[in-house]
Amino acid sequence: MRVTFKVWRENDEVRGFRSYAIEANEHMSFLEALDVVNEMIIREHEKYPEGPIAFDHDCREGICGMCSMVIDGHPHGPRQATTTCQLHMRSFGDGDEILVEPWRARAFPVIKDLVVDRTAFDTIQQAGGYVSVGTGAAPDANALPIGKTVADEAFDYAACIGCGACVAACPNASGMLFVGAKVVHLAILPQGNVERSQRVSAMVAAHDEAGFGGCTNHEECEAACPKEISVDAIAKLNVELMRAAVRS
Amino acid sequence: MARSAVWTSTIGLKVAMAASGLGMVGFVLFHMAGNLQVFAGRDVFNAYAHFLQSLGGLLWIARLGLIGMVALHIWAATKLALRNYAARPQGYASLKSRRTGVYAKTMLYTGIVVLAYIGYHIAHLTLGVAHPEYFNALDELGRKDVYTNFVISFSNPIIAGTYVIANVALAAHLAHATTSVFRSLGLSVGRFKQPLQMVGPAVGLIVAVGNTSMPIACWLGVLSV
Ligand code: FES
Numbered sequence: 001m002r003v004t005f006k007v008w009r010e011n012d013e014v015r016g017f018r019s020y021a022i023e024a025n026e027h028m029s030f031l032e033a034l035d036v037v038n039e040m041i042i043r044e045h046e047k048y049p050e051g052p053i054a055f056d057h058d059c060r061e062g063i064c065g066m067c068s069m070v071i072d073g074h075p076h077g078p079r080q081a082t083t084t085c086q087l088h089m090r091s092f093g094d095g096d097e098i099l100v101e102p103w104r105a106r107a108f109p110v111i112k113d114l115v116v117d118r119t120a121f122d123t124i125q126q127a128g129g130y131v132s133v134g135t136g137a138a139p140d141a142n143a144l145p146i147g148k149t150v151a152d153e154a155f156d157y158a159a160c161i162g163c164g165a166c167v168a169a170c171p172n173a174s175g176m177l178f179v180g181a182k183v184v185h186l187a188i189l190p191q192g193n194v195e196r197s198q199r200v201s202a203m204v205a206a207h208d209e210a211g212f213g214g215c216t217n218h219e220e221c222e223a224a225c226p227k228e229i230s231v232d233a234i235a236k237l238n239v240e241l242m243r244a245a246v247r248s
Numbered sequence: 249m250a251r252s253a254v255w256t257s258t259i260g261l262k263v264a265m266a267a268s269g270l271g272m273v274g275f276v277l278f279h280m281a282g283n284l285q286v287f288a289g290r291d292v293f294n295a296y297a298h299f300l301q302s303l304g305g306l307l308w309i310a311r312l313g314l315i316g317m318v319a320l321h322i323w324a325a326t327k328l329a330l331r332n333y334a335a336r337p338q339g340y341a342s343l344k345s346r347r348t349g350v351y352a353k354t355m356l357y358t359g360i361v362v363l364a365y366i367g368y369h370i371a372h373l374t375l376g377v378a379h380p381e382y383f384n385a386l387d388e389l390g391r392k393d394v395y396t397n398f399v400i401s402f403s404n405p406i407i408a409g410t411y412v413i414a415n416v417a418l419a420a421h422l423a424h425a426t427t428s429v430f431r432s433l434g435l436s437v438g439r440f441k442q443p444l445q446m447v448g449p450a451v452g453l454i455v456a457v458g459n460t461s462m463p464i465a466c467w468l469g470v471l472s473v
Contacts, residue, residue, distance in 0.1 A: 008341075017341070073344035099342055106335050171348065172332035174258070204257050213335030214258030214328045216355065217428040218348035232437040238259050239434030245254040 001026055001094040005037055007053055008101045011112050014050045019097075026090040030077065031057050031067060033089050034100075055114040060085040062226065065161030068168070069114045070101040075165035075224045083163065083226040103164050105173035107210040120210035121162050121178060127206035128199035129182045131191050150188055157185035159227040169224030172213030177221035179207050180233030187240055197244035204241055258331065261324040266432035268317040268324070269425050273451060275314060276422070280458045286471065287462075290395040294387050297394040322363070329356055351424035351452070358421040365414035372401065379407075396473050402466030415459040423452030 004021040022040060024033045038052035045051070058066040067084035071077035077087045092098060100114065108116040146154075158181070166177035183200050186192025192199070215234055222231045254260045282300075286293045300307060351358075368378065376383030382400050387393040402408045427448030430436035436444040465471045 070340060070343065073340070073342035074346070101340055101342075104336055104338055104340050104343075106337050169343070169346075171345075171353070173335035174332070176258070201254065204259055205253065208257050211335060212258075213332035214262055216262075216328070216332070216352065217424070217431050218345070218352050220345055220347055223346035231431070232441070235431050235434045235437045238263060238432055241254060241257070241259045242263060242434070245260075 001089065001092075003033070003089070003092060003095070004097045005034070006097055006099050007037075007114070009050050009053070009113055010102075010110050011050065011054075017099075018048075018050060020048075024089045026088070028089045029060070029085060030071070030087040030089065031055070031060060031085050053114065054112040056116075057085055062086040063161060065163035068103055068116065068118075068163055068165070070103065070168055072099050075103070075168040076163070076226050080223075081226055081228050083161075086226075103168040105164075105167050105212065107173065107175070107212045108164060108167065116164075118162075118164050120212070121164060121175070123210060124175070124179060124203050124206040125162075125182065128195070128202040129186070131186060132195065133191070144190060146189065154185045154189050157181040157229060157233055160185075160225075160229055161227060163226065165224045165226060166221035166229075167212060169220040170213065170215075171218055171220065172216055174215045174221075175207050175210070175212040176215040176234045176237065177225065177229060177231065179203050180231075180237035181229050183240055184233050184236045187236075196240065197247055200237065200240040200244050201248070204237075256327075258328065261328050262432045264320055264324045265328070266429040268321040270429050270433075271317045272314070272321065273422060273426055273429070276418070276455060277451070280455060283462060284458060286395065286398060287465070290387065290393075290473075293395045293398070294389070294391045294393060298391045301392070318363075318366070325356070325359060349424070351420050351448075352428075355421060355424055358417040361414060361417040362421055365410075365418070368410070369414075372407075373397070398462075399466050399471050399473050402463040403469070403472075405467055408463035408467035411463040412460045416456060418459070419452040419456035422455055423448050426451045 001024050002021065003024050004019050006017050006019045009016065009018045020037045020040065022033065022036050024036060028036070034053060034055060041048040041050075041052045056066045056068050058064040060067070062083040062085060065083075067076075069076075069084055071084065071087070076082060076084045077091065079087055079091055102108075102110050102114045103116045103118075105116075107120040108118055111117050160178060160181040162178065164175075164178070167173050167175050170176075183196075183203055186199065187196040217231075219231050221234075222229065255264065282296060285296050303310075345353075372378040376397075379397075379401055382393075382397040385393040385396055387395070402411070425448065427436070427445050430440075430444040430447065462471075
């Protein structure tokens with residue numbers, strides 16, 4: 001299949017979209033197709049002086065959250081519940097032009113081309129996204145009984161891979177789904193319960209400090225999340241913060 | 249986070265918007281229910297208006313409460329809107345939405361229309377400055393003849409049209425807002441989520457039909473003096 005990638009390029013040489021046409025195989029992953037583009041750029045460097053496209057990726061199996069790009073207007077592309085690295089070229093048609101852009105948010109500045117700096121998420125995590133008791137060796141299973149519904153819910157929120165698609169999709173570039181997932185999955189478990197007030201206050205403060213917007217309930221985050229994390233996380237986050245405010 | 253910082257955080261502002269908004273939705277529904285008595289005729293409507301006027305101090309407590317809620321709502325909305333605008337300095341060439349709708353996307357604009365409308369509405373029917381000629385008339389029982397003022401005002405197609413447009417904006421605002429309130433206050437989760445999601449569109453529809461029915465009825469001559 002023949003496809004044209006129209007890619008946002010941003011480095012010392014260029015700032016804008018550039019088009020690259022390649023012959024792709026429909027069984028290639030999206031990132032493999034970008035690899036093919038880069039090989040062409042390197043091979044024909046006189047024709048493409050801007051050099052190969054920089055993009056983030058690591059595991060390429062949908063668990064690390066590194067791959068991050070807006071493809072044809074959707075973070076992680078047109079398939080629901082699928083990271084960019086798990087997207088395949090068969091999701092596109094022969095002759096398609098595919099628009100590729102980086103996440104756009106003040107808190108995620110572009111470093112180069114499609115690579116953005118997501119340190120802001122790390123800062124939020126470091127503000128409280130942990131349990132600060134020494135846990136020692138792995139405890140016996142069921143030494144601390146946790147009900148099935150709570151365990152399932154905590155697990156659903158803990159599925160967040162921190163990719164930032166929620167921010168990318170949000171009309172306000174808000175990181176509330178991320179913060180909600182991180183806060184709630186710890187708050188509802190006994191291990192995380194002890195520090196829940198400090199945690200939510202610190203993490204929301206870090207979120208606001210980083211320059212993310214606020215949530216206005218568009219639910220675009222849930223629709224874009226490759227792990228399908230529910231906006232219930234945001235509703236529960238709000239309650240967590242109010243609870244902390246009343247108790248402090 | 250200090251307690252004061254909580255209330256100016258993005259979440260604190262949102263909760264302030266939700267709480268003030270909930271109070272105002274309640275007022276809109278109450279106000280609409282009261283006004284629909286215009287369909288019961290001059291006597292019932294003037295008696296209702298007279299009753300409200302006779303509340304005296306209570307009426308002022310309600311008014312001050314409403315002014316406070318409007319002020320809080322606008323203050324929080326302005327802070328959040330500026331913040332949200334600044335959060336994405338460079339936009340996308342293409343960002344397609346999957347979930348959000350026209351009501352959610354136009355909240356700021358419908359909100360501004362509603363604010364302008366509140367100003368006009370108060371000038372028109374509370375202060376009587378917009379159309380003073382009928383405002384001070386009395387009925388045969390010596391009560392303020394609110395009914396005549398109401399019906400004559402709205403038989404003017406420009407005034408009726410203004411109210412219809414403003415109330416459609418109000419209904420659109422409430423269609424997203426009322427659902428949003430329950431999310432922001434953390435109630436719209438789990439099994440409550442689906443039913444609460446219907447509340448916004450339902451309130452929007454009720455307000456659209458109820459509030460536009462009155463000016464339209466006067467304009468078409470269904471209600472007359
Ligand atoms: S590269 Fe790890 S999730 Fe895509």
